[in-house]
Amino acid sequence: MRDFRCLHCGHCCRMPGAVWLKDEEIPQIAEGLGLSVHDFTDQYTRLAPNRRGLVLIDAPSGACVFFEEGRGCQIQAFKPKQCSGFPLEWRNADSHLTCAGLIALRPT
């Protein structure tokens, strides 16, 4: 997996699922956006399904609210660790079928 390279296909930002925010990431992302913690959490987060933290809201398309088609992640410089950890630190059972960077590593 040393040779993995993100090919910016955007699948991981479009796939359904929760983008969890660690407590310490919330002020960092708020600051990066130039918002107060209150305004960031109010505008861009919701309670996680298990009610034990906050996750990013989805855009109407179902993609992450910060994903822009053709431009990618709009908070790239300060995105959550969950995002920067994909797919090397964690992945789903079907990630090898959907992540362009993983697909490119498959033997032909």
Ligand code: SF4
């Ligand atoms: S925060 Fe950025 S990298 Fe993470 S899912 Fe949203 S658009 Fe993708």
Ligand code: SF4
């Ligand atoms: S699915 Fe894989 S190749 Fe596509 S943007 Fe995400 S990490 Fe990069």
